[in-house]
Amino acid sequence: MTSLEPATFDLARAALGPACGRAELTRGTLFLRYIGLGGSCSSSQIADHCSDGAALSVWEHNLLVQAINERFLEVGNLERVAFS
Numbered sequence: 001m002t003s004l005e006p007a008t009f010d011l012a013r014a015a016l017g018p019a020c021g022r023a024e025l026t027r028g029t030l031f032l033r034y035i036g037l038g039g040s041c042s043s044s045q046i047a048d049h050c051s052d053g054a055a056l057s058v059w060e061h062n063l064l065v066q067a068i069n070e071r072f073l074e075v076g077n078l079e080r081v082a083f084s
Contacts, residue, residue: 009084027046030050033071038063046064068081
């Protein structure tokens with residue numbers, strides 16, 4: 001599913017939930033932004049991925065990261081989530 005070490009990918013996944021909070025993104029808004037970037041997973045798959053459930057592919061994970069980072073830019077937050 002991923003090309004990363006499982007522990008490394010788990011850390012990357014664990015960063016998504018808190019980053020959404022800091023970016024002032026609800027899970028619903030994150031999902032809409034993710035779909036807008038070309039994501040193809042369901043909202044429940046996104047929720048599972050962000051809360052240590054079933055993992056998405058690295059590609060889909062990175063689309064979530066992109067959506068969060070774009071929101072950081074919008075709100076003037078210099079923080080960025082690292083891509084996997």
